[in-house]
Amino acid sequence: MEQKFIKPPVEERYKKELEALAMNDSSRKPENWRLSPKAVRAFILGSDIPLTAPDGSKIEIRKKFFGNDALVERCIITLTGSRGLMLVGEPGTAKTMLSELLSAAISGVSTNTVQGTAGTTEDMIKYSWNYALLLAKGPVREALVPSPLYVGMSKGIITRFEEITRTPAEIQDSLISVMSDKVLNIPELEDEGLLFACPGFNIIGTANTRDKGVNEMSSALKRRFNFETVEPVKDVRLEKQIILNEVQESAVEDKIGMPLDTDVAELLAMTYHELREGISDTGIKIERPSAVMSTAEAVSVYYQTLSNAWYYEQKKMSIDDLTQNLVNAVCKDTRDDLEKLKAYFNTVVKQRAEKVGGLWKQIYFSKKYLK
Template structure:
């Protein structure tokens, strides 16, 4: 049965098999691929690989700083955890999934950090029926993602670490330092030592800074890498187009992505995010997250709207309507900044012969 969101190791299984079959470089203990092959899996390569007599293309999956990818891989090969930080929607989670899929073929060993996350959620808990019947035996223990990672020598992903209470965060300190997990209920045998290959990839949004600030002791046990938004408008448009095409295909809709509308959307998001237009004019920045992921969502929702309620062609009215919803998500007053952008920038571009910008401006009545 098809999954709405397949695991990375399932989605790119053929590429991973091809890379593993052709990988002759040194590997850290328990890694499925060498650091070179992990890098190739994430950023792609032009030359195809041979697998059982067939050529396999290795596509680029992460668009950003290639040096950041290399540093992340080196960190995971060492004894420090990896912390990916950045604005929401900058593909931190996707990068952690890709790293896990390439290194240990398991991206599902994950903790989703929330305010309700408890220490037993990440380490281990008990099957209380078995605990009462047999006492604290291994059979009664229910391993959490951290336990699984240490026992099997694989990566543990920790999403939104700073959303967790500080006492839960600090429970990672001994694990990252000594690579040991204490299980007091087992008595003298209650020590789990991590197998080679174990490490932690954590993510955190810079917008959550101050919610549950990490302690200095925990910070010292991670190497921090900042994932920045994409600066190139053409590259951002390419990502929007490819992601929307994939999402529409997964929804059973024949993708018909309008490149001119995608380019317009990428430009709008880039300019509102940076606070300056292509002409160098300063504009007000909304407080909402103007990420590539949000741009993908705006076009995808507009395309779904067109498919179910229209002729299949994305209409500017729908695009502006979903854009305004994104802008007003954090602060409804930000709609005034979007109106100002339409009045000063979009109108001018429509007047100099930009037909798509003219249509975009004419849909401004959807800004409510």
């Protein structure tokens, strides 16, 4: 039986789409790219016409990143050049998702990744040593254990650097020479002391604006990247669609057979949008919670409520559960956010409960859970 994983890498998840795109791809391609920039674009932004897969079946290329097509196009072009790509933005704006999609489409792998933390060392980025072999044979190539930067340069593939700004600045700066000269110095190896990067190599960094700032990144390193700011989705309908798409995909994977309630998705998208923007659709000012009101959070509140209904065998998703999950998601940083959420219920939700009724009325009545 085929082994299953909780979250297979993008290249596995969309294997068929990637194969179909490669098979139908006759556009201009940079050296060592699996797909042309046009096909990478189609993979991320979707294509209108279904493609023929290698097994002869037709396959639709679904849109995966919503909101800013031009940004995706610019990201792809950046990666054809010699500068790296830095995706910055609020948490949960799909920076990681976009960098995985780009890597999978361009290099065929999305897992050649450094996870930036305060404890990231140069070894974890460049290379380390197998000490048993090092003692037995000395500093030979065989004893060297490649890290993601080494792998990216030697194979001509993308190295992803997640949360790069969490890494100490002096460690970040070890990328500078590699990015300008495209060569890695390995002083320990006498004969093979220089690793030259193969075509296809590049770096995609992601950085979260809520964490330790991008400002602390050295200007020398900044200059070696093209920066793209990924904004939260602004359109409520689009956000509703993302919630439904993401939840649907996870539900299929987790074998949750509960039908999705599109009205709940709309209500959540609206709530998240208004709390994020600080204003309601009728112009009521709302105090913004300090917690991150990202689409990713909205997806998880919906999914939590759906799972609850499925496993406790309820007929449909419960609005009381939804409110409780919403409270937990919004109030995790500070209790002050609870007051802000209460104020939102007492103004905007109340008004809408009276005017629109339906689910808004139900959620207004669940305000007893705001505690």
